[in-house]
Amino acid sequence: EVQLVESGGGLVQPGRSLKLSCAASGFTFSNYYMAWVRQAPTKGLEWVASITNSGGTTYYRDSVKGRFTFSRDNAMSTLYLQMDSLRSEDTATYYCTRDQGTTRGPLFDYWGQGVMVTVSS
Amino acid sequence: DIQMTQSPASLSASLGETVTIECRASEDIYNGLAWYQQKPGKSPQLLIYNANSLQTGVPSRFSGSGFGTQFSLKINSLQVEDVATYFCQQYYDYNTFGAGTKLELK
Numbered sequence: 001e002v003q004l005v006e007s008g009g010g011l012v013q014p015g016r017s018l019k020l021s022c023a024a025s026g027f028t029f030s031n032y033y034m035a036w037v038r039q040a041p042t043k044g045l046e047w048v049a050s051i052t053n054s055g056g057t058t059y060y061r062d063s064v065k066g067r068f069t070f071s072r073d074n075a076m077s078t079l080y081l082q083m084d085s086l087r088s089e090d091t092a093t094y095y096c097t098r099d100q101g102t103t104r105g106p107l108f109d110y111w112g113q114g115v116m117v118t119v120s121s
Numbered sequence: 122d123i124q125m126t127q128s129p130a131s132l133s134a135s136l137g138e139t140v141t142i143e144c145r146a147s148e149d150i151y152n153g154l155a156w157y158q159q160k161p162g163k164s165p166q167l168l169i170y171n172a173n174s175l176q177t178g179v180p181s182r183f184s185g186s187g188f189g190t191q192f193s194l195k196i197n198s199l200q201v202e203d204v205a206t207y208f209c210q211q212y213y214d215y216n217t218f219g220a221g222t223k224l225e226l227k
Binding site for chain 2: 037044045046047059095100102104105106107108109111112113114
């Protein structure tokens with residue numbers, strides 16, 4: 001059974017940092033691209049970042065470029081999202097997702113339970 | 122960027138009814154369209170991909186159709202467990218989500 005378990009969320013002041021983790025199991029982790037998708041309270045879904053199966057290439061939405069760093073450890077089947085210079089608009093539930101793989105963009109076939117990040121003074 | 126417009130934003134339907142949700146893309150996305158279901162307090166789940174392919178394990182009362190810029194999700198014989206918010210997502214040109222359609226029971 002595919003499982004994605006996020007951790008590391010919490011309350012943080014604007015301008016500070018937070019690091020999210022996602023532990024994956026139930027599939028061959030190193031074969032899949034992975035992604036983070038977030039959802040602000042009572043709002044819709046917003047893709048944040050993706051990473052290739054090797055970890056060699058990452059993609060970010062414009063609003064987090066230069067502030068967020070997505071990485072992975074294939075030996076540990078774990079993803080990391082380092083979030084620096086946090087802003088109030090980064091407040092959201094962050095979901096770790098698996099990319100099913102298409103010839104075009106990402107398709108999210110499994111989702112974690114989500115972890116809440118609140119940026120507030 | 123490709124914009125995705127869903128309609129309606131919310132709807133109310135009775136048990137056993139057939140429900141249709143629409144999604145329009147701002148430009149041609151061919152069949153690069155997925156539908157997700159998010160039940161209250163839960164994570165989203167993939168229902169449909171490639172506009173009309175049912176994800177493994179999804180009940181057959183769900184179906185998707187469309188191509189190009191106009192797409193729809195149909196739910197036949199609405200069940201209690203279908204109460205959720207439904208999102209479309211285009212993945213033809215990287216990816217964009219629609220704003221969601223909240224489905225409630227009448």
